[in-house]
Amino acid sequence: MSATTPATPYALELRELRKSFGKTEIIRGASLAVQKGERVAIIGPNGAGKSTLFNLISGRLTPSSGEVLLGGQRIDGSKPYEINRLGLARSFQVSNLFSKLSVFENLRCGLLWSTGYRYTFLRFLANLHDANERTEQLLRMLQLEKRRDDLAMNLTYAEQRALEIGITIAGGADVILLDEPTAGMSKSETAHFIALIKEVTRGKTLLTVEHDMGVVFGLADKIAVVVYGQVIAFDTPEKVRANPAVQQAYLGSVLAQNQANAGLQAAGHQMEGAEHAAH
Numbered sequence: 168m169s170a171t172t173p174a175t176p177y178a179l180e181l182r183e184l185r186k187s188f189g190k191t192e193i194i195r196g197a198s199l200a201v202q203k204g205e206r207v208a209i210i211g212p213n214g215a216g217k218s219t220l221f222n223l224i225s226g227r228l229t230p231s232s233g234e235v236l237l238g239g240q241r242i243d244g245s246k247p248y249e250i251n252r253l254g255l256a257r258s259f260q261v262s263n264l265f266s267k268l269s270v271f272e273n274l275r276c277g278l279l280w281s282t283g284y285r286y287t288f289l290r291f292l293a294n295l296h297d298a299n300e301r302t303e304q305l306l307r308m309l310q311l312e313k314r315r316d317d318l319a320m321n322l323t324y325a326e327q328r329a330l331e332i333g334i335t336i337a338g339g340a341d342v343i344l345l346d347e348p349t350a351g352m353s354k355s356e357t358a359h360f361i362a363l364i365k366e367v368t369r370g371k372t373l374l375t376v377e378h379d380m381g382v383v384f385g386l387a388d389k390i391a392v393v394v395y396g397q398v399i400a401f402d403t404p405e406k407v408r409a410n411p412a413v414q415q416a417y418l419g420s421v422l423a424q425n426q427a428n429a430g431l432q433a434a435g436h437q438m439e440g441a442e443h444a445a446h
């Protein structure tokens with residue numbers, strides 16, 4: 168036996184990842200190490216390379232150089248379904264739901280697909296009972312029990328997003344990638360949905376690409392700031408918010424913009440106060 172105990176591998180690790188499209192390098196040596204169970208929001212300006220990073224992690228794109236490791240195992244160069252089998256699932260857009268299947272059937276398909284039922288019919292039968300039970304559990308978790316037998320196409324937008332996340336987690340992957348999970352939702356739907364995501368991904372490692380700072384600060388244990396194809400900061404929300412390099416490159420302007428409206432009202436009150444003091 169070796170005298171040194173190997174350290175627990177990261178749930179997901181990017182090592183000096185690079186990706187060029189033609190002559191243009193878009194990902195320029197991005198590194199990131201995510202611990203098991205962490206919830207990470209990837210933020211950054213438009214065109215910084217966030218979606219490209221997601222595509223490199225999930226196998227949709229192959230890196231020009233560098234490594235992607237899932238639980239310590241190299242996955243760069245593997246196909247998306249192989250990466251999925253190894254325990255990484257990525258959310259799909261609503262349009263990828265089976266619109267003419269019921270909510271229950273959509274979830275069960277997601278579950279059976281990831282458990283590899285299609286190899287043999289006997290395995291399919293053996294899995295079916297378990298799959299039905301697990302699907303019922305998921306329905307409860309997603310708060311979609313009342314919609315169990317409705318067709319996916321008849322759900323509200325927020326319910327479709329919930330179903331899509333349900334399908335993503337159905338196969339039991341440990342690492343989940345969600346692309347702007349609350350995009351297009353109202354404020355109250357968003358708040359509810361953040362709580363739902365936290366609930367259904369408890370204990371899992373979660374990465375989201377997110378533009379909405381409310382969602383970022385509500386959901387993430389850590390924030391990875393991507394600027395010009397590199398991860399320029401990776402830390403807790405408080406530390407990222409206070410990081411001068413992040414302020415300068417990105418967050419300062421975004422937060423300033425987000426707070427502008429609220430700030431106007433506060434400024435109004437301060438002005439009133441100042442006028443009273445002057446008199």
Ligand SMILES: Nc1ncnc2c1ncn2[C@@H]1O[C@H](COP(=O)(O)OP(=O)(O)OP(=O)(O)O)[C@@H](O)[C@H]1O
Pocket residue numbers: 188193211212213214215216217218219220
């Ligand atoms: N397949 C591709 N071929 C050529 N260029 C691409 C390809 N995919 C992405 N790009 C370019 O890479 C850059 C980064 O794009 P990407 O979508 O990763 O950024 P992003 O940070 O997700 O942006 P946004 O926040 O606007 O969604 C962009 O300039 C984009 O045009």
